[in-house]
Structures are given as structure tokens and as C-alpha cells.
Amino acid sequence: MSHVLGLELRREAPPLLGPLFSPFIPPRRSCGSQMLRSNHRSLITNSAGPPRLLWAPHKAAGKMNILAPVRRDRVLAELPQCLRKEAALHVHKDFHPRVTCACQEHRTGTVGFKISKVIVVGDLSVGKTCLINRFCKNTFDKNYKATIGVDFEMERFEVLGVPFSLQLWDTAGQERFKCIASTYYRGAQAIIIVFNLNDVASLEHTKQWLADALKENDPSSVLLFLVGSKKDLSTPAQYVLMERDALKVAQEMKAEYWAVSSLTGENVREFFFRVAALTFEANVLAELEKSGARRIGDVVRINSDDNNLYLTASKKKPTCCP
Numbered sequence: 272m273s274h275v276l277g278l279e280l281r282r283e284a285p286p287l288l289g290p291l292f293s294p295f296i297p298p299r300r301s302c303g304s305q306m307l308r309s310n311h312r313s314l315i316t317n318s319a320g321p322p323r324l325l326w327a328p329h330k331a332a333g334k335m336n337i338l339a340p341v342r343r344d345r346v347l348a349e350l351p352q353c354l355r356k357e358a359a360l361h362v363h364k365d366f367h368p369r370v371t372c373a374c375q376e377h378r379t380g381t382v383g384f385k386i387s388k389v390i391v392v393g394d395l396s397v398g399k400t401c402l403i404n405r406f407c408k409n410t411f412d413k414n415y416k417a418t419i420g421v422d423f424e425m426e427r428f429e430v431l432g433v434p435f436s437l438q439l440w441d442t443a444g445q446e447r448f449k450c451i452a453s454t455y456y457r458g459a460q461a462i463i464i465v466f467n468l469n470d471v472a473s474l475e476h477t478k479q480w481l482a483d484a485l486k487e488n489d490p491s492s493v494l495l496f497l498v499g500s501k502k503d504l505s506t507p508a509q510y511v512l513m514e515r516d517a518l519k520v521a522q523e524m525k526a527e528y529w530a531v532s533s534l535t536g537e538n539v540r541e542f543f544f545r546v547a548a549l550t551f552e553a554n555v556l557a558e559l560e561k562s563g564a565r566r567i568g569d570v571v572r573i574n575s576d577d578n579n580l581y582l583t584a585s586k587k588k589p590t591c592c593p
């Protein structure tokens with residue numbers, strides 16, 4: 272609720288900023304990290320002076336240098352595998368042959384130049400920020416600092432030799448900030464719904480988080496991931512029970528299931544690599560379809576054979592590769 276947010280923010284605002292004040296302030300760094308965190312630091316004590324602009328993270332992100340060098344540990348030459356075959360977006364061993372072929376022939380269209388948006392949603396304190404920070408910065412903060420509104424990190428990959436960027440949007444789980452966060456849901460290529468493996472209510476709430484996120488996105492083209500967090504806090508017996516329920520929910524949602532720990536780092540890298548790979552694959556297939564690289568009547572689908580769990584089968588052979 273924005274009025275609640277307004278009150279909260281005004282409390283922290285230096286008086287001199289008065290009428291210029293806006294909760295959306297320009298980030299000092301290229302990414303929005305830490306700029307919208309409550310009880311972290313004053314939200315508007317920006318040493319650069321009063322806010323110059325309303326912060327529009329999508330615009331700031333658009334200006335980021337997507338041609339910056341890719342870290343060596345962000346290079347994907349193979350398709351990372353799913354965690355559980357029962358709840359995977361697909362269980363192919365390799366990238367779609369049309370994707371591999373297009374990459375070899377440098378026919379990936381604009382994929383290497385675009386930034387793909389990924390939103391991360393879920394109840395408050397389930398560990399969304401820690402998950403992103405573990406992957407992007409290899410850090411873990413045991414103190415809870417609620418995200419206010421949204422925050423984002425950019426992560427650059429190289430997939431099959433093609434540069435590929437993910438913009439990871441960390442959204443607020445607290446009810447009072449939800450209406451701000453939800454204005455940033457639109458245009459996502461992937462939605463990560465996080466729940467706490469030790470809190471069954473947070474798993475139940477994932478359906479509502481998904482419904483809200485899908486109001487702003489096309490359900491037929493967005494990739495879904497259901498992620499259980501704080502695995503380090505579960506005993507093996509508790510985990511088995513929770514995973515059974517989570518797999519059911521993931522299947523109902525047609526989401527890929529993962530279980531991670533941001534404290535230990537378990538599965539975090541594997542998970543984000545999988546997100547990057549599947550988003551990349553979907554983007555290239557969409558580009559190929561759009562550019563008319565396919566013959567009329569030849570259907571391009573990511574999940575075009577028996578290994579696909581969630582979509583209908585098509586047995587057409589790829590046109591560009593044997």
C-alpha cells in the first residue's frame with residue numbers, strides 16, 4: 272500500500288528534499304542493489320545530492336553495458352540439467368538442435384543484444400534477496416532487511432558462444448510494498464517463485480504469487496521456476512515431506528522445481544545456470560520463428576518430443592540440423 276510506504280519513507284527523508292522526494296531514486300551503482308532496502312541506510316541520503324530523477328529501473332537497466340566482458344565462470348557450453356525429472360520444464364540432455372545450430376551459424380538474431388527479464392516473487396523473508404546475492408555477489412547476509420518495492424541485479428552469461436544477459440528483479444514480499452513491486456512484473460521471460468522449505472504456508476502462497484505475476488505476463492511464453500529456499504534448515508526427513516508437496520505444486524503450475532540454500536550455496540549456481548540456459552533457448556527459438564527461418568508448417572517448440580513434461584508433442588524434425 273503506497274500510502275504506508277509513503278509514510279515509511281517520509282520518516283527517513285531529510286526535510287530539505289521535501290517536494291522533490293520520491294521513493295524511486297536513481298541508483299548510484301549500475302544495479303539497484305541495496306538502494307531500496309529498509310533499515311539498511313537512509314533511502315535518500317544520496318551523497319550526490321537531491322534526487323535528480325524519478326528512479327525508473329527499467330530505463331537504468333536499458334543503459335547498462337550489455338557488451339561488458341563475461342566472467343569465465345558464466346560460460347555455458349552445455350545444457351545444465353534439471354533437479355527433478357518429475358517437475359522440469361524439459362528433460363533434454365542438450366540444447367534444442369535448432370538452437371545449437373543457430374548459435375554455430377551466428378543466426379541468433381537479437382538474442383545476444385537483448386536483456387531478458389526475470390522476476391523473483393514470494394512471501395516475505397523466504398530468501399529472495401539472499402538467493403540473488405549468493406549467485407551474483409557470492410555473499411550471504413544473516414540479518415533480514417526487507418526489500419522495499421524492487422531491486423535488481425544484472426548478470427551476464429555466454430551461452431553456446433552467444434552473449435546473454437539476465438536482469439534479475441528482486442521484489443518485495445511484504446504486503447505493504449506489493450503494489451509497488453507488482454508494477455515491475457510486466458515483460459518477464461521467466462518467473463521464479465520462492466518459498467521457504469521450512470514453512471508450508473509459504474508454499475501454499477506460491478499459487479497466489481504466480482497468479483499475480485501472470486496477470487502482467489503471457490502465461491504461454493513465460494518460463495516458471497518454483498524454488499524451495501533455506502534447505503540447510505531442513506532435516507532430511509522434513510525435506511522429503513516438503514519436497515513431495517512442492518513437486519505436486521510445481522507440476523500443477525507447470526514449473527520447474529529446485530531446492531537451494533543461499534547460506535551454503537547448495538544448488539544456487541546450478542539453478543541460475545538452468546534459468547539462463549532455458550531462457551536463452553526459448554529466446555533463440557522465438558527469434559528463429561519470428562525471423563521466418565522455419566519452413567511453413569514446421570512447428571518450433573522447445574518441448575517437441577517425449578522428454579517434454581509440460582507441453583504438447585510435435586515430432587517434426589529440425590529444419591537446419593540433422
Ligand SMILES: Nc1nc2c(ncn2[C@@H]2O[C@H](COP(=O)(O)OP(=O)(O)OP(=O)(O)O)[C@@H](O)[C@H]2O)c(=O)[nH]1
Pocket residue numbers: 393394395396397398399400401402412413414415416417418419442443444445500501502503504531532533534535
Ligand atoms: N539459514 C538460512 N537462512 C536464510 C537463507 N536464505 C535467507 N535466509 C535468511 O532469511 C532472512 C530473509 O532473507 P531475505 O533474502 O532478505 O528474504 P526476502 O524474501 O528477500 O524478504 P523480503 O525482502 O521481505 O521479500 C534473512 O535473515 C536471511 O539471512 C538460507 O538459505 N538459509
